Amino acid sequence: MGYIKICWLFIIFTLLLTGCTGVEKEKPSSIGKITIAPYNMSEKESLLISKTGVDEIGFFKFAGDLKGDNDLQFAVELYENGKLKEVLLATSNEPKAKFKDSLISFGISKILxxxxxxxxxxxxxxxxxxxxxxxxxxxTTSSFIKLVGEKVTLEKNKPIYFAAWLGTTKNGLRSVGSEKGELPTGIEDAEIALVYRVLWTDMYKK
Known part of the structure; x- marks a missing residue:
């Protein structure tokens, strides 16, 4: 009987230890967690957007929180023939707050x-x-591509690219794409590429 009791005690202890380990893994990160997912507009929303004069636009759901000395940096990267030339619309110092079902967007309008x-x-x-x-x-030829096709989790110091506009003076463009926010290959075939991205990094301290 004593041997059986010891076996049962060992099994119970193992189960408790496993349970504690699982709880430990589920504890929230001390620096936060950000997820990004595609947002599909309803027919009515698409109709409303069409009245704003925006030629192409993509929306994405943004959720999570940011803690500690961390920062979110948003920017539009300009590429010419595949080479990064300039960073436009750069913003940083996003507030430390919880984002619930917030929306991110990137749109392009042509001006004649x-x-x-x-x-x-x-x-x-x-x-x-x-x-x-x-x-x-x-x-003469352009295309607008959404680069996040499924929910992705933002990793520190690794950019996520939401959407891209590609343009060329030639008659065609190579098809490019991405599902998890990677910078797409093939943008070197476009004379101009504008790509919207976010980067989670350390907060800049003066």
Missing amino acids: DEDHTLKLTAGTPTGLNTAIYPTKMKV
């Missing part, structure tokens, strides 16, 4: 002028930023 200008619209969880960008070339 001699500089073949684009209007960029970048939405963050806390605001909206716009900029005018003259391409100074007549773009």
Whole structure:
């Protein structure tokens, strides 16, 4: 009987230890967790957007919290023939707060002028930023691609790319894409590429 009791005690102890380990794994991160997922507009929402003059736009759900000395940096990266040339609409110092079903957006509107200008619209969880960008070339072919097709978790110091606009003066563009927010291959075939991204990094201290 004593041997059986010892066996049962050992089994119970093992189960308790396993349970504690599981609870430990489920404890929230001390620096927070951010998830990003695609947001599909309803027919009515799409109709409303079509009345705003935005040619192309993508929306994404943003949820989670940010703790400690951490920062979220949003920006539009400009690539020319596949090479990073400039960073536009850069914002940082996002507040330490919980984001629940917040929306992020990236939109492009064409302005008919001699500089073949684009209007960029970048939405963050806390605001909206716009900029005018003259391409100074007549773009004959363009495409707008959403780069997040499923829920992804943001990792520190690893950018997530939401959407991209590609343009060329040629007759065609190579098809590019991504499902988990990677910078898509193939943007080197576009003379111009505008890509919206977020980067989770340490808070800059003066």
